[in-house]
Amino acid sequence: MTFIGRLWTSVLLCAASLGPAGPAWAEHPGAPEGAEQTVTYKPDVTFTLRTSISGGKLVFVGDRGAIEGVVNPDLKVPEGAVVQINLVNGDGATHDIAVPEFSARSDQISGKRAATAIVFRAAKNGTFEYLCTLPGHKAAGMVGKIIVGEPSTEVKVQAPQIANDPTRVGTPVGNRGPRQITVDLLTTEIEGRLGDNSTYRFWTFNNKVPGPFVRVRVGDRVTFNLSNAKESTHIHSIDLHAVTGPGGGAAVTQVPPGQTKSFSFTARHAGLFVYHCATPMVAQHVTNGMYGLILVEPEGGLPKVDREFYVMQGELYTARTHGSSGLQEFSLEKLLAENPEHMMFNGSLDALTKIYQMESQVGDTVRIFFGVGGPNLTSSFHVIGEVFDRVYDQASLTSKPLTDVQTTLVPPGGATMVEFKTDYPGRYLLVDHALSRMEKGLSGFLTVKGKADDTIFHSDEPIDPHSGH
Incomplete structure (x- = not known):
């Protein structure tokens, strides 16, 4: 024919x-x-x-x-x-x-x-x-x-940028002694940018998803002041997995709109811990963006590296399908079925591919603080084209790290810390190795700049910067 x-x-x-x-x-x-x-x-x-x-x-x-x-x-x-x-x-x-x-x-x-x-x-x-x-x-x-x-x-998205910058990791504690630390957080409900042509009504800590990266050390006395914006229509709270105490703080921080509640705790365990809202229904608050990481460094601090990045994986459950334009409405049915339409790193579908740049130089040592807000799906965290030199499994910083790891499992409400040296220039893809999730928006780029070493990798074929495996 x-x-x-x-x-x-x-x-x-x-x-x-x-x-x-x-x-x-x-x-x-x-x-x-x-x-x-x-x-x-x-x-x-x-x-x-x-x-x-x-x-x-x-x-x-x-x-x-x-x-x-x-x-x-x-x-x-x-x-x-x-x-x-x-x-x-x-x-x-x-x-x-x-x-x-x-x-x-x-x-x-x-x-x-x-x-x-x-x-x-x-x-x-x-x-x-x-x-x-x-x-x-x-x-x-x-x-x-x-x-x-x-x-x-034409529909144009003009909404606040809620994606959090992966380079905002705070100041390393170094070799200082314990201190009194105060952390102020504001919970908000805002229509923010999801993708080029879509928005979602996010619930956030400090107008960002994930919330701020909190960095303290073992022995610090930490006071949390949690305020809920007066424009909010829901009660919000905070549960920090680093806290030993009722509800990780959630039992005393159920904050109505326009009010503030506080508590203090001593950071007793070194590690990288998830925090999230714990107001019923908890899964809805979490999927809407209310999660983040708190790093409790051990005495003497973490070893120095050249680059540090803050990355969290999340899920959104919407009535309309992935790729739809306009405001995306929350779907309770899909949340309960654990069937997200969108998956992302750092709050937006292109947070780590378009909005923010993760970069290093050949020879740098890179550390990624990685967590899963969830609320439901386990991540198989992997960087295509790299091998993790060290993985602090389950974010245990006082245990001997695993070495030479290709992919590491991180459960919802869990975290890990990985370190590796960037030896060869190129664009490396951050993924959950449940690779169908890339089609729902879950990917990020790490760009390595510098001179190529043919003893590490060599081909006469042109390098396709868009390839995965």
């Missing part, structure tokens, strides 16, 4: 799902007189894309008209238009194309010059994704935007 024939067949199949929903209907041309006619329609807008490999990425490329040659072009259409997107296979691998927001998805195609198409009605204004749904292909670059409506009506 010819290219046009294959596309026309796909159009006929897709048209049936639209139903008789508009005036753009016509009889199938070329049918013999008197024969039963196949009802189809004339699309209002048609685009043709082809699959390609560009800059080491899998991409869609505009094939005709104004978008010709453009990588992952923005497809702009009027609200209510019937849209046809033709896809031509340009690289020979297996692909498809989908616009999930409008329930449009093509058949899979493989082999060069194979073709398919989707047809749908752009029923509402906004910015939505078109993508290849094969596992890993979106993450490899096969995703673009379809913009429905006039530019003046």
Whole structure:
């Protein structure tokens, strides 16, 4: 069958799902007189894309008209238009194309010059994704935007940035003696940025997810003052796993909006500990962003390293699917089923890939303070292309560390500390090695700069900065 024939067949199949929903209907041309006619329609807008490999990425490329040659072009259409997107296979691998927001998805195609198409009605204004749904292909670059409506009506996210900076790790305690430490935290409920085109109503400590990195030492006397913003609509609290006392502090910090409650404790155990809100229902408070880490350094402090980073893994349970635009509403049903739509490091889907830069130089020793806010899923923490020289299992800082570890398990409400030397330049990917979670937003970059040593790694092939395993 010819290219046009294959596309026309796909159009006929897709048209049936639209139903008789508009005036753009016509009889199938070329049918013999008197024969039963196949009802189809004339699309209002048609685009043709082809699959390609560009800059080491899998991409869609505009094939005709104004978008010709453009990588992952923005497809702009009027609200209510019937849209046809033709896809031509340009690289020979297996692909498809989908616009999930409008329930449009093509058949899979493989082999060069194979073709398919989707047809749908752009029923509402906004910015939505078109993508290849094969596992890993979106993450490899096969995703673009379809913009429905006039530019003046395009949905734009203008919301506070709640993602926490991974370089904000406080000051090492060094060799100082015990002190009196005061920590002031404010709980807030704010609509913040989740992704480029989406927001969520986060509940936070100090307007950040995760909350501030708290750094003390064994023997310090720590006073926590927890205030709840007067604009809040819920009671909030704090439970620190480093605290020996009722509820880790939560029993005395159930704070109504506009009030402050306090308690003091002595840091008795060295380690890296999670803290979180512990107001019923606790899992909802945690998933909404109310978690962080407190580091209790041993006497004499931790050994000096060149770079330290603060990374926490979290989950969001929303009514709408991953990739949807606009405000994402909390789903209790999905929380109880432990089925998150979004997973992220440091609060936003691109916190460690776009918003903040984690960087080191060749020869640096890197330390990552890693925790899982959760509230439900265990992490298999891994850095692709590196091996952990030392892992402080379960964040026990007084035990002998494990050495030469590839992946380390961290439970929800748990933490670890890993250290490794960055020996070779490149971009290294932070992941949970339950790798399907990358498709829900869970990834980060560590960029290593400096001179390459061919005795460590060498290839005559160009390095693809977007590759994983």
